[in-house]
Structure formats: C-alpha cells, structure tokens
Amino acid sequence: MNPMNQTTLHPYSRSVSIIGVGCTPFMYTLDNPETAGLTEGELFGYAAYKAMEDAGIGPKDVDYFFHGQATPFNGSNYITPNMQVSEWFGMRGKGSIHHSEACCTGYLALEQAVNAVASGKYNVVLSGCVEFGDAIADPDKPAHFRKKFDDQLFQESLKWIYDRAYTRAMMCGPNLHQDDGAAWYQAEYGLTDEEMDETLISIGLNSRKSASKNPLALARKTYEELAKENGYDDVMEYMKSFFNPKMTGYLRASGLELKCDGAAALIVCPTEMASQFTDKKPIEVLGIGNATREANQPHVELLGTREAVRQVYELTGVKPEEIDLLMANDFFITSQLIAAEETGYLPRGEGWKYFIEGRTSYDGDKPINTNGGRCSFGHAHAASGLADIYEAVMQMRGACGERNVKKLPKTSMIRGFGGAQNLAAIILRTKE
Amino acid sequence: MGVKLEKIVKTYYDKLAEGKIMARKCKDCGAVEWPPLLGCNTCGSTEMEWIEISGKATLVQFVMPSPITRKPEMDFIKPYALGVVDLPEGPSVNVMVRGIDRKNKDIVREQMPVACHATIVEKEDYHTVIFDLDVVPEGKKRERKPKAE
Numbered sequence: 001m002n003p004m005n006q007t008t009l010h011p012y013s014r015s016v017s018i019i020g021v022g023c024t025p026f027m028y029t030l031d032n033p034e035t036a037g038l039t040e041g042e043l044f045g046y047a048a049y050k051a052m053e054d055a056g057i058g059p060k061d062v063d064y065f066f067h068g069q070a071t072p073f074n075g076s077n078y079i080t081p082n083m084q085v086s087e088w089f090g091m092r093g094k095g096s097i098h099h100s101e102a103c104c105t106g107y108l109a110l111e112q113a114v115n116a117v118a119s120g121k122y123n124v125v126l127s128g129c130v131e132f133g134d135a136i137a138d139p140d141k142p143a144h145f146r147k148k149f150d151d152q153l154f155q156e157s158l159k160w161i162y163d164r165a166y167t168r169a170m171m172c173g174p175n176l177h178q179d180d181g182a183a184w185y186q187a188e189y190g191l192t193d194e195e196m197d198e199t200l201i202s203i204g205l206n207s208r209k210s211a212s213k214n215p216l217a218l219a220r221k222t223y224e225e226l227a228k229e230n231g232y233d234d235v236m237e238y239m240k241s242f243f244n245p246k247m248t249g250y251l252r253a254s255g256l257e258l259k260c261d262g263a264a265a266l267i268v269c270p271t272e273m274a275s276q277f278t279d280k281k282p283i284e285v286l287g288i289g290n291a292t293r294e295a296n297q298p299h300v301e302l303l304g305t306r307e308a309v310r311q312v313y314e315l316t317g318v319k320p321e322e323i324d325l326l327m328a329n330d331f332f333i334t335s336q337l338i339a340a341e342e343t344g345y346l347p348r349g350e351g352w353k354y355f356i357e358g359r360t361s362y363d364g365d366k367p368i369n370t371n372g373g374r375c376s377f378g379h380a381h382a383a384s385g386l387a388d389i390y391e392a393v394m395q396m397r398g399a400c401g402e403r404n405v406k407k408l409p410k411t412s413m414i415r416g417f418g419g420a421q422n423l424a425a426i427i428l429r430t431k432e
Numbered sequence: 433m434g435v436k437l438e439k440i441v442k443t444y445y446d447k448l449a450e451g452k453i454m455a456r457k458c459k460d461c462g463a464v465e466w467p468p469l470l471g472c473n474t475c476g477s478t479e480m481e482w483i484e485i486s487g488k489a490t491l492v493q494f495v496m497p498s499p500i501t502r503k504p505e506m507d508f509i510k511p512y513a514l515g516v517v518d519l520p521e522g523p524s525v526n527v528m529v530r531g532i533d534r535k536n537k538d539i540v541r542e543q544m545p546v547a548c549h550a551t552i553v554e555k556e557d558y559h560t561v562i563f564d565l566d567v568v569p570e571g572k573k574r575e576r577k578p579k580a581e
C-alpha cells in the first residue's frame with residue numbers, strides 16, 4: 001500500500017468553543033409552495049441569525065465569517081458566494097472568505113473558524129454553509145427562480161471532484177468509492193452477502209428511526225410505516241424487496257444520500273469569553289484531525305479516516321471509550337460502519353452487529369447520526385457537516401427533546417468525509 | 433538539482449500512445465509514483481527519473497459495476513470490474529479490470545489475489561491504462577430460474 005504522510009497536530013494557542021448553532025430544515029425547496037423560491041441569502045441568513053440568537057449575540061459582535069458551499073457556480077451561479085450572502089445577516093463591510101471541500105465543507109467550516117479564533121486574530125467568528133443540492137440557480141433570472149438539479153446533471157457534476165490528470169481517464173476512482181468500504185469490510189471480516197446486506201439495511205432503519213423524531217429532517221416516515229403501507233408486516237422483507245432496490249453492488253436505495261437544500265451555521269469564540277454572551281455551557285473544540293486522499297488511491301475513506309482520527313486522538317489524549325456520540329458523513333450509508341470502527345466507537349469487526357441489533361439509533365447505547373444522517377436527514381452537501389455539528393451540540397445540551405440520547409453526551413466525535421476526498425475527525429467536549 | 437518545471441502529464445500520455453507505460457522513480461528513496469508525479473510522496477524528494485513499468489500487477493479487491501457506476505463511455509472495455517491492484521514496483525492504484533463478469537466473478541473471488549497485467553486502450557482523444565486478468569476463468573452457467581406462471 002502506498003505510504004501516507006502523517007501530520008502531528010499542536011495545541012491551539014487558546015481554547016475555542018462553540019457558543020451558538022443554527023440550522024434550516026433540510027428540504028426539497030421546490031417541492032413545497034411554502035419554500036419554493038427560497039434563495040441563498042435567505043437560507044444562509046436564517047441559519048446565521050439563528051446561530052447568533054442562540055449565542056446571545058448580534059451581527060455587530062461578529063468579527064469575521066466563513067462561507068462554505070460545495071458547488072457555488074453550479075448551484076448558485078456565483079464564484080464569490082460569501083459576498084452574495086454577507087448583507088443578508090448584517091455583515092456589510094466585514095471580512096469573510098469562501099471555502100469549498102465538497103461534502104466535507106461543513107466539517108472544515110468549523111476548522112476554519114476555530115483556527116481564526118485560536119490564532120488570536122478574531123474573537124467572535126461565524127461559520128456557515130449553504131447548498132442548493134436540489135434547486136439550482138436559473139442564471140439569467142433573479143435568485144428565486146430555480147430549477148431542479150436532476151440526476152443526470154448531478155452525475156455530470158460529480159466528476160468535478162475528480163483529478164483530470166489521471167483519475168478521470170482511468171475511470172475507476174470516481175466509480176469505486178460507493179462500494180469500496182463495504183467490499184473491504186466484507187472481505188476483511190468474512191461477512192456473508194446476507195449479513196452485509198442486513199447490516200447496511202439496518203443502518204438505514206436506525207437512522208430513519210432517529211430522523212422520524214427530528215423536525216428538521218427531510219425523510220421522517222419510518223421504514224416500518226412504509227412497509228405496512230405497502231403490505232409488508234416484516235420490515236426487513238420490505239427493505240429487501242423491489243421497493244428498496246440495489247443501486248450499487250452493496251447499497252440499496254435506503255443507503256444513498258437524499259440530496260437537498262439547506263443551510264447551517266455556528267458561532268465560535270475563546271472559551272474564556274463564552275460567559276460574556278451566553279449562560280449555555282460552551283462546547284469546546286478539543287481538536288480537529290484532517291487528512292486527504294485522492295480518489296485514484298485505494299481505500300480513500302478508510303485510510304483517510306484512520307489518519308485524521310489518529311491525529312486528533314494523539315493531540316487530545318481522548319480515548320475512544322470516552323466518545324458518547326458519533327456523527328459521520330454517510331452519503332453512502334456504509335460510512336457509519338467504517339467511521340464507527342476507525343474511531344474505535346464500535347469494536348473492529350464487530351460493529352456490524354450493533355447496527356443489526358438497533359443499538360445505533362437515538363435510543364440505543366451507541367448512538368450514531370441521531371439527526372438521521374445523509375440518507376434520512378438529507379444531504380445539502382456543504383451544509384451537512386455543520387448540520388451534524390448542530391446536532392451534536394444540541395444533543396450535548398440535552399436540547400433534543402424525546403430524541404435526546406439516553407446518556408447525555410459529554411464528548412462527541414464528528415467524522416467528515418467528502419470531495420474525493422477530504423477527511424476530518426473533530427472532537428467536541430462540553431466545558432463544565 | 434531541485435524541482436524542474438516539466439510536462440509530466442503530457443509526457444505520460446504521449447508515451448502511452450507509443451505503447452509505453454511510464455512512471456517516475458525517486459532517486460533518493462527508490463519509491464515509484466504511478467501514475468507519474470512531479471516529486472516523491474514517500475520521502476519528499478524532487479529527484480525523480482522516468483522508468484517504464486513492467487505492467488505486471490496483482491488484483492487484490494474488486495467490485496462489480498452497478499446501475500449507478502456503469503457509464504456508457506466505459507462500454508468499450510466490457511466486461512469489467514472496479515479493482516485495486518498492487519504493482520511489483522510499489523504503487524497500489526484503483527483501476528478498471530477487464531475479464532470479470534457476472535458468470536465468473538465468484539470464481540475470480542475464490543482465486544484472489546489474482547495476477548493481471550496493464551493494457552493500453554484508446555479513448556477518443558487519448559490512451560489510458562486498464563488491466564486484464566492474466567487468465568480469464570470460464571464462468572459457471574447461470575442457473576435459469578423457472579419462469580413464473
């Protein structure tokens with residue numbers, strides 16, 4: 001296997017905490033007359049104002065903001081998208097920058113903001129992401145004119161994340177990643193086809209159960225309900241039926257992202273300043289590991305995750321058994337399994353059983369993706385990472401109502417993944 | 433000494449058109465980059481030399497194409513699988529592997545890892561590299577399910 005470079009992280013120059021979070025519902029805006037025609041400024045602005053309100057601050061308190069969007073040119077017909085939203089949440093004249101790491105954008109949005117505060121340059125930083133994954137710009141008309149980002153166009157756009165020197169020409173990298181994790185896992189641990197299928201189905205069942213209780217989630221009808229509606233008493237039988245066809249070698253429809261529209265934002269500040277703004281306990285960012293691996297390289301997600309996780313554990317000294325909640329970008333649902341074992345949240349080679357036993361739903365003892373994840377909560381590409389961080393923060397505050405996990409999470413691991421491919425491993429801890 | 437501004441990508445494709453598969457070998461640590469790059473990712477050196485690779489490889493993993501990964505522009509290399517190969521020169525790479533279909537995939541899987549070799553194929557405006565199994569096992573006849581009445 002090609003050797004991978006490793007990075008040693010150093011402690012932040014000062015401790016940084018999340019003090020506010022905001023998130024829109026994830027939605028197909030065009031499908032609902034109430035939301036059809038919503039624009040970039042409105043979605044980003046809503047999430048940003050919600051995050052400020054949550055932090056107990058206003059626009060005047062924010063020193064700087066980061067903007068993330070996976071495909072601003074395609075989705076919004078912008079190449080400086082930070083500029084196009086800044087006046088929609090009171091930032092006229094303030095400094096900002098745009099960044100884009102495809103589906104990892106929202107995770108690295110936290111990285112950007114934390115670095116900016118830890119350096120000492122800014123005290124209060126907002127970081128937000130918006131994506132129209134379903135309702136893309138109609139370039140020649142005002143922003144509320146939008147059109148469906150149909151599947152053919154989406155497939156066409158996916159190639160933009162792959163290397164043009166070799167990877168696209170060699171044809172494999174862009175097409176292998178959907179099934180690479182499952183193929184590797186099955187071979188490594190000797191699962192039968194049946195066991196692998198039931199594992200991936202179960203991940204979807206657990207996630208949909210969590211999403212069913214989440215008002216921000218896109219798909220909230222449980223598979224049990226869908227099974228009944230279609231005449232099945234046994235949900236597993238329904239999940240293996242033509243109602244849930246295999247779309248790849250391993251993934252059924254229930255294991256693929258629901259690309260949609262949405263935005264999310266957060267506010268960070270020096271931990272010692274948090275009490276100036278809010279009574280809520282600050283959520284300290286203990287560390288963020290980050291690795292990249294190009295799509296021509298074998299096992300991109302697996303080995304990239306391994307390195308990002310190694311970095312953050314080494315920096316923080318946190319042990320896997322201290323992790324109370326795992327959030328993992330799962331545009332292919334296999335990612336929950338890969339991320340859970342690579343972070344040590346579930347034991348290697350045994351993780352699949354936890355999913356089948358239903359232990360990873362919000363009410364299980366090993367909760368994962370309690371917002372529902374990309375295949376149920378929805379996937380507004382750049383915004384999804386921040387939506388995961390939003391969820392972790394709300395869970396750690398015990399603010400998720402009936403779907404709050406049983407044991408209040410004190411430490412969360414958030415695994416970012418995206419963009420052929422960036423990997424991130426974030427550890428958050430409630431500051432007592 | 434030091435990095436040179438040179439056309440690595442164009443050289444690679446020009447050589448493919450001549451039937452040669454080129455890589456870059458690090459003069460300092462001996463690591464090989466294939467496909468070729470400016471410098472060495474193993475030791476960081478920029479002292480690289482062009483070498484021709486043997487084309488030999490070992491297939492260590494594959495998955496079959498599926499409704500969302502099967503692309504019309506890939507039809508010309510059918511039947512194929514999406515694989516990971518290890519080259520004796522060092523690199524491991526995700527590549528297309530020809531010679532695996534629904535009938536023989538289980539036989540190939542039982543035989544893994546299996547020997548394969550690089551083949552240069554022509555696309556519309558350039559050449560690229562795929563891999564062929566050294567021995568393509570004959571597939572089992574698929575049992576036909578009786579038609580439902």
Ligand SMILES: [Zn+2]
Binds near residue numbers: 476
């Ligand atoms: Zn070297």
